[in-house]
Amino acid sequence: MYRAPRGTFDILPDQQAYWQYIRSKVADICQLYGYERIDTPIFESSGLFVRSIGDDTDIVQKEMYTFDDRGGDQLTLRPEGTAPVCRAYLEHGMYNFPQPVRLYYIGPSFRYERPQAGRYRQHWQFGVEAIGESDASIDAEIIDMAWSLYRSVGLRDLVLKLNSIGCPKCRPQYLEALKNYYSQNFDRLCSDCKRRLDRNPLRILDCKNETCMSLAEQAPRSIDYLCDDCAEHFRLLVRYLEILGLRPEVDHHLVRGLDYYTRTVFEIQPHAEEGAQSTIGGGGRYDGLIEELGGKPTPAIGFATGIERMVVNMKRQGIELPPASRPEAFVAFLGQEAKEKAVECVGWMRGEGIGTILASGNRSLKAQLRQANTFGASFAVIIGEDELRDGLVMLRDMSGGEQRRVTFDEALQALQQSGK
């Protein structure tokens, strides 16, 4: 027997309500904020991701689904959405559009990881990118948008964590201070962090090892090392967020795992941290990425959220969804001749926009009505020998059980009325 590959899963009809609901809210929010949809390919040249995400990140080092196609090109199933959007921005000359360009995407991403709760090898991501604007108000807009999405699907008790990790001008000094601090405490660092010290000292800050965490308490804070521009940007962002009614919690240990981030980084997490993957969504500014990919220096900021993590949290919070739609009518028949009539009627009914299910097989009327009931049809249209002879149909209201013989046209009318 074949199974869905490890870390992947089928979304069965009884789960689709969540996905449908989230997709519709996503579309509403994007419309409201003026973001337009973009779909990029599911795979890209491997180099795009290596270049943008960073050689030394876990994603590039061990999580990419990379393969050679028959022509010898090295391709990778996208592990995230920002790099492809930036590639498209450059490829289609969107720097000639009015700036900033506001885009959103929703679709699957792939990372080769050991699966666990809220973490899969194929997962759905919704993300937004605002490219071509450096003003802090757009940072606030993106964060506000993320927050609004969560609110609109009913999620509550969320925490907004915020930090600034500076820019190429001021970050070197901060990294220097960090290295300095941790070098003095080198012996107490965990083995991972000893390795990180040289390659990626920022990441020591969010190490979960107990002594590393206690060391991080006293570690230099990035916001104390920001240059004037970065400091002003951060100050304004906090101000704008407050105006929008958001209460960011500045987290000096928030750094994020991708190399391209500059200045603003943020995450949104449930307040009660159940399980490990607490982050529902996050993002940040990536002012250097477009240039890194061969464009002109172009500031940008984005946000992405895992749909599965939204679903998990919605379930935990017991969020009710709008009831699933049910077919309006179910057509039952008795005998071959009536069956042919039924097939014809079903066609007409659907033509009139009435959701209709035809009884399957040649079951007893009892069995057919049982079917009608389990499908949740509001009405049953029954065609038997008598109805066939008189040119009528039996229209049965499944909620109460009243039924009457009417012409097919009358039945159509009644069905259309009840559908409103």
Place this chain on the structure above:
RNA sequence: GUGAGUGUGGCCUAGCGGUUAAGGCGCCAGGUUGUGGCCCUGGAGAUCAAGGGUUCAAAUCCCUUCACUCACCCCA
């Protein structure tokens, strides 16, 4: 890559050395002529994850493998 836990019909679960492997949900069919939801009756459906051992006897004990779950690393 590391660690822990779990694998019994489609789903949930009982059984923990000797039973025709039990029950619930779901599915199908009946409860007299062409009528659903409740109720009643019946039916289909399980090489008890796979392989190997121990034993007169294994779903039950041991080993191996695989899968799933949770956690670490990291992230959505």
